[in-house]
Amino acid sequence: MSSLGRQWLRPRPRRISLVTLNSKPSTLNSKLSTVFNFHTYYIIEGEPCLLNVDVADLLPTYPEGVRLSIGLHPWKVTESWQETVALMREVTKREDVWAIGECGLDKVKGGALPVQMEAFCAQIALAEEVQKPMVIHC
Numbered sequence: 545m546s547s548l549g550r551q552w553l554r555p556r557p558r559r560i561s562l563v564t565l566n567s568k569p570s571t572l573n574s575k576l577s578t579v580f581n582f583h584t585y586y587i588i589e590g591e592p593c594l595l596n597v598d599v600a601d602l603l604p605t606y607p608e609g610v611r612l613s614i615g616l617h618p619w620k621v622t623e624s625w626q627e628t629v630a631l632m633r634e635v636t637k638r639e640d641v642w643a644i645g646e647c648g649l650d651k652v653k654g655g656a657l658p659v660q661m662e663a664f665c666a667q668i669a670l671a672e673e674v675q676k677p678m679v680i681h682c
Contacts, residue, residue: 590609592609599635615644645681
């Protein structure tokens, strides 16, 4: 592979503008217009990020600059997904929770597809209810 090809494959931090699909300005856009590591599972000290956290693993506080996305990943959807979404509804009241997700559908891995669809639709409804953007699994 040429050096140009290797350079293209190397992960680099990128600035990503945050947008929402609704016409109302969101809390996310009013607090911060750009973020590094838009969706990550790891905190890098001193780097602002949107950290994906399972509700069960939620800590009381996080380092400065860390904002959270709370969701039920399709790989973790079970028949009791309603309990998790109910807990998510309470957690979204925290100021550091800026998005719903990672959520979506996965035909290859995870629970039964009809159950994933129900959980995904419930998370879409929650995002609309609390007026927060979503991080979609793809």
